[in-house]
Amino acid sequence: MDKKFLLAPMATLSHEAFRRSVQKFGGCDEYFNEMINAPSLLHKGRFEKFYTLTGDTPESQKLVWQITGTTAEPMAQAAQILSELPGIGIDINMGCSAPQIANTGAGISWMLKPVAETQNLVRKVKSALENCAKDGKTPSRLSVKLRLGADNFTESGFFSFTDMLVSEGVQQLTLHPRTQKEKFARALPRYEYAEKLSLRYPQIPIIVNGEIKDKKSLDYALKCAPHVNGVMIGRAAASQPWIFAKLKGILPEEKLDMLNFALDFISDVEKFQPPEFFQTRLQRFFAYYCQNFSFAGYFKTQMLNAKNNEDARERLFQYFEKCPEDRLKKI
Ligand SMILES: Cc1cc2nc3c(=O)[nH]c(=O)nc-3n(C[C@H](O)[C@H](O)[C@H](O)COP(=O)(O)O)c2cc1C
Incomplete structure (x- = not known):
């Protein structure tokens, strides 16, 4: 297929430990990081460094750093740092x-504010990226991930917004329509x-996002949007x-050891996340991962109630002891 595959930014999920799980199978073309709050990054909060840990593998070159915020100036400064x-x-x-x-004025609010305000944000971020591209280097790519807008959006309003983005130099758009x-x-x-x-x-590349989960849904999305780039x-x-x-x-061809895969994920979370985040990171991942198994609901509840990483490991062992047929899976 000539389309690119991109990992979506997902708060509490799109971090280095999770990317490593994806990379075990060959990875993808671009990894969007979970959104990074611009003011928090600038204030060097205690946990901020963990949002940008990459582990320095060649795959790190495929990272895209997503920023969120409510005002232009901190977002431009955060873009420069990232x-x-x-x-x-x-x-x-x-x-x-x-x-x-x-509700704070971040995320989709940028599509709903007076357009001049959003234009100012894009201009500031773009110029920050251009100013920090030293020694004749190409500036970092600027992209935007967006939805259609408010529930009463109009097609003309949507396109006049995207026209503004493109004319301000946005170089890739991802639409969750x-x-x-x-x-x-x-x-x-x-x-x-x-x-x-x-x-x-x-x-510019246009990326489509939303509800793609298997070959059938991929084919359907691409049937509706055959010219997207990814x-x-x-x-x-x-x-x-x-x-x-x-x-x-x-x-x-060979089956995957689902227990060892999950144990590796927990070890990577320990490598790349602070202990204060272990519980939320594990809970969010296992809420999805447990869907693969015969007793998905039961397994998920077990994992969501894990008190710490050791307990999570213990609960994994217990599940696969009870359901050994779930351990080796053809994926
Ligand atoms: C847990 C979770 C966290 C998310 N966090 C972000 C985020 O940080 N930034 C963002 O632009 N979208 C975020 N999203 C939206 C996803 O990037 C994506 O647009 C949405 O899940 C639809 O794609 P999917 O159907 O493939 O999941 C999040 C979605 C989920 C489920």
């Missing part, structure tokens, strides 16, 4: 509609809008870190 790290570039989060983000309030469980994303973006801006996958990569290899048709 552009010094390994990776492809900086992404501005204009799509997150979770109330705790959107749902409105602010459309939840995952509701209707399918409106993939045709990604197609419209591809035809409108042939000069496909971004979030939740399905958390339940099946091998999904990119599966969709590319390069999965190894």
Whole structure:
């Protein structure tokens, strides 16, 4: 397939330990990091360094650092700092509609504010990236991840917004084609809008995102948006870190040891996350990973109740002792 595969930014999930799980199967073309709050990064909070830990593998060159914030200046400064790290570039989060983000003026709010304010943000971030590209180096790529906008969005309003982004020098757009309030469980994303973006801006890559979880859903998204340059996958990569290899048709024949895979993930979390984050990181990952098993609901509850990493390991051993047939799986 000539399309790129991208790992979605997912708060508490898209970190180095999780990327390593994906990389075990050959990885993907771009890894979006979980969103990084710009003011917190600038204030050098106690945990901020863990958001940018990469472990320095060649795959780190494929990182995209997503920033979130409510005002332009700190976001431009954060973009500058992050552009010094390994990776492809900086992404501005204009799509997150979770109330705790959107209500503060971050995420999708950037699509709803007076356009001049968002234009100022893009301009500031772009110029920060250009100013810090030293010695004739190409500046880091600037991309934006967005939704369709408010529930009463109009097509003309949406395109005048994306026209502004592209004319300000945004070099890649990822569209999760749902409105602010459309939840995952509701209707399918409106993939045709990604197609419209591809035809409108042939000069930049357009990435489609949302509900792609297997060959059938991939084929459907690409049938609706055949000209997109890539496909971004979030939740399905958390339940099946091998999904990119599966969709590319390069999965190894042999069965996967699901217990050892999970144990490796916990060890990587210990390497790349602070102890204060262990519980949330494990809980979020296992909420998805446990979907692979015969007694998914029971297993998930067991893992969500783990008190610490040792307890999580113990619960893994117990599950596979009870259900040995789940341990070696053809994925
Ligand atoms: C747990 C979780 C955390 C997320 N965090 C972010 C984030 O930090 N930045 C962002 O732009 N989108 C975030 N999203 C949205 C995803 O990037 C993606 O757009 C959405 O999950 C739809 O893709 P999917 O159907 O492949 O999961 C998050 C989604 C989930 C499920």
